[in-house]
Every structure is written in structure tokens, then in C-alpha cells.
Amino acid sequence: MKRTALKIAYIGTHFHGFQRQPDVRTVEEELIYHLRKLEYIDDLKASRFRIAGRTDAGVHSLGNVISFQSEKEVRVNQINNSLPDDIQIIAWAPVRFGFKPRFAKRRWYRYILFEEDLDIDLLRKTAEVFKGTHDFTNFTKRKQKTTVRTIEDIRITKPIIDEEDKNKKSDFAHLNKSYSPIFVDIYGESFLWNMVRKMMRIFLDVNYGKLTLDDVERLLNPEEGEPRAYIKVVDAENLILMDIEYEGIRFRYDDYACERFRRYLIDNLFELQKTYSITESMLNCLDDLI
Incomplete structure (x- = not known):
């Protein structure tokens, strides 16, 4: 049984915050669902699933942290392949069994x-x-x-x-x-x-x-x-x-996972630029139409 901490990146736009809530999409609920699906955890109490912070609806992250213990060796990209694109694990660290992510440096x-x-x-x-x-x-x-x-x-x-x-x-x-x-x-x-x-x-x-x-x-x-x-x-x-740091713990950033999330952000930015261009065109043509 090993305990692992994961650093989570997410775009908060389509979430009702981090903490689990009934009948709405949250970051924590997505993480628990996919960790259970991949059999990393089953019972939350037995796995000692813990979180560092409960960000509000709309808030984004490059460094929120969760931890849990599991019999399985944690494979970051296996979990990312299961997760939706707007949540990705970008780093991990082995931690002691008593580690509680909310007690940060x-x-x-x-x-x-x-x-x-x-x-x-x-x-x-x-x-x-x-x-x-x-x-x-x-x-x-x-x-x-x-x-x-x-x-x-x-x-x-x-x-x-x-x-x-x-x-x-x-x-x-x-x-x-x-x-x-x-x-x-x-x-x-x-x-x-x-x-x-x-x-x-x-x-x-x-x-x-x-x-x-x-x-x-x-x-x-x-x-x-x-x-x-x-x-x-x-x-x-x-x-x-942006980040959470802990005394004596050094997270290992996964190059592939970071590149994957970077590509998602670039795609997201491209969609925003398309919206910008459409709105700009409408603004510039409005006077001519009138």
C-alpha cells in the first residue's frame, strides 16, 4: 500500500467548484469517479482520500493537490486518459502515510x-x-x-x-x-x-x-x-x-501530461480567438450596415 499526492490542473469554467455536491459537476467528483473506475481507490475512507483546497465555482488551477493510498502503482497518464480534458494530473509525489495535503508550506x-x-x-x-x-x-x-x-x-x-x-x-x-x-x-x-x-x-x-x-x-x-x-x-x-508547496516534498512533473494540458489550453485559446474575431467583425461592420 503506497500513498501518493497528485497535482491537479483544471479550467474551472464548467465546474460548480472543487468540492463534491449533489447533482452538479465538480472537480472532486470527477477525480473520485475516474480513480474508482481505474480501481486505484474504492472506499474513500479506506483509501484516506484527501484534498488540499476547495476552490469556488469558476476558479482555475495549476497546482491543487489530492492524496490517497492504493495497492496499485499510480500511472499519471493512464488516469489522464480517463479524465476529461479540462482536468489533468500534471505532477505526482510519493508521500508518507500521515500526509494531509491541506497542511501546506x-x-x-x-x-x-x-x-x-x-x-x-x-x-x-x-x-x-x-x-x-x-x-x-x-x-x-x-x-x-x-x-x-x-x-x-x-x-x-x-x-x-x-x-x-x-x-x-x-x-x-x-x-x-x-x-x-x-x-x-x-x-x-x-x-x-x-x-x-x-x-x-x-x-x-x-x-x-x-x-x-x-x-x-x-x-x-x-x-x-x-x-x-x-x-x-x-x-x-x-x-x-497557481501552486501549493510542502515541506520536504518535491513533485515530479510529467512532461507528456504537461504537454497534453498545454495543447488543451492552446485549443481553448483558439476557440476564444475565433469568438473574438467574430465579435470584432460584427463591431466593425455595424456602423456600415446602419
């Missing part, structure tokens, strides 16, 4: 902002307020034993866009919109439910002058007995669970 989330008129310097000042250990009571929907969490780092970057992409945007100048993305990479040991998406709302509110940095400080240090603040979550589709 570090989690890395990336949120991609597409809003207009974002001040990257102000976003970085906001990030400095969030770094360190704080009480995130105002940044979760659920009551938990402790809401104290530590943000190790937040990195804000703006990817370089080539001249061809810039020229494409000129076709839509009349829309007065700019879709240049900004990446917000957040690192910490653990996160509360909805915590990252609520943090991103605060980043946007500071950027647009709805909150000050002092307001953010107060949200992170609520007075005892103070009612919890209402913070609306931002869209889940812009959030990616």
Missing part, C-alpha cells in the same frame, strides 16, 4: 485584474498594508476557529504587451476601454474562504478612491465585538490557484 494564488485606470503604484501600496499577519475576519463568509492569517508576499506586475496587440486595441478605441491585465500574485500558508476575492475588491476600492489605506488597516484589525464588514467578492473566473 505555501499557497500561491494569482488574480488577474482587467479594470480600467488602475494605478499600479497605488495597488502596490495597498499590497504593503496586507502583508504580514492580520485578523481576516472581514474577509471571509464563514465563522472559523481562527481568522488570523499571514500573507508572506504580494507581487503586482503588468505583463509586457507587444506592438501587434497594441494595434489590435486601436480597433476598439471608441469603446473607451483598456484590457491590459495586471497580475496580483499572493503567497501565504493558508487562506480563508473567499479571502483572496474579497482582498481584490479592497484593492479596487482603494484604486478608485472609495477607501483609504487607513480604512484597509481598520478592516484588518477589527475591534472586538465590531460587526463584520460586508465586502463583495470579485469574479471567480479571474482567479488561479
Whole structure:
């Protein structure tokens, strides 16, 4: 009997989140179904099936982790051949029998902002307020034993866009919109439910002058007995669970599995580009038709 951890990549668009739910498609349900089908596991309790994190509906992943024990030697690509294309195992690692994937050394989330008129310097000042250990009571929907969490780092970057992409945007100048993305990479040991998406709302509110940095400080240090603040979550589709790291465990990435998922992403991108081109054509011809 061996225990194995698997690193899971998935596009969250067509899932109702990671966690099993009745009568809806979830990542966990798909994984359990195919692991049972291939006879890697049978009884979930006996196989000690465990997961690292329950991402919300729409959230994507390149690094969520599950673990289980099985009599069979785990063959990554055999499992991938059975799984649907929007879920694939990209790495694996042998682990001790007591391994619990939710106890991670570090989690890395990336949120991609597409809003207009974002001040990257102000976003970085906001990030400095969030770094360190704080009480995130105002940044979760659920009551938990402790809401104290530590943000190790937040990195804000703006990817370089080539001249061809810039020229494409000129076709839509009349829309007065700019879709240049900004990446917000957040690192910490653990996160509360909805915590990252609520943090991103605060980043946007500071950027647009709805909150000050002092307001953010107060949200992170609520007075005892103070009612919890209402913070609306931002869209889940812009959030990616990039990676999860563990002390003393090194995952082995499977080249074929990674290439397979890469091809799926490229095909997915091609379909989006076709939709883009059709929409662009309709926009450009609308005035002529009128």
C-alpha cells in the first residue's frame, strides 16, 4: 500500500467548484469517479482520500493537490486518459502515510485584474498594508476557529504587451476601454474562504478612491465585538490557484501530461480567438450596415 499526492490542473469554467455536491459537476467528483473506475481507490475512507483546497465555482488551477493510498502503482497518464480534458494530473509525489495535503508550506494564488485606470503604484501600496499577519475576519463568509492569517508576499506586475496587440486595441478605441491585465500574485500558508476575492475588491476600492489605506488597516484589525464588514467578492473566473508547496516534498512533473494540458489550453485559446474575431467583425461592420 503506497500513498501518493497528485497535482491537479483544471479550467474551472464548467465546474460548480472543487468540492463534491449533489447533482452538479465538480472537480472532486470527477477525480473520485475516474480513480474508482481505474480501481486505484474504492472506499474513500479506506483509501484516506484527501484534498488540499476547495476552490469556488469558476476558479482555475495549476497546482491543487489530492492524496490517497492504493495497492496499485499510480500511472499519471493512464488516469489522464480517463479524465476529461479540462482536468489533468500534471505532477505526482510519493508521500508518507500521515500526509494531509491541506497542511501546506505555501499557497500561491494569482488574480488577474482587467479594470480600467488602475494605478499600479497605488495597488502596490495597498499590497504593503496586507502583508504580514492580520485578523481576516472581514474577509471571509464563514465563522472559523481562527481568522488570523499571514500573507508572506504580494507581487503586482503588468505583463509586457507587444506592438501587434497594441494595434489590435486601436480597433476598439471608441469603446473607451483598456484590457491590459495586471497580475496580483499572493503567497501565504493558508487562506480563508473567499479571502483572496474579497482582498481584490479592497484593492479596487482603494484604486478608485472609495477607501483609504487607513480604512484597509481598520478592516484588518477589527475591534472586538465590531460587526463584520460586508465586502463583495470579485469574479471567480479571474482567479488561479497557481501552486501549493510542502515541506520536504518535491513533485515530479510529467512532461507528456504537461504537454497534453498545454495543447488543451492552446485549443481553448483558439476557440476564444475565433469568438473574438467574430465579435470584432460584427463591431466593425455595424456602423456600415446602419
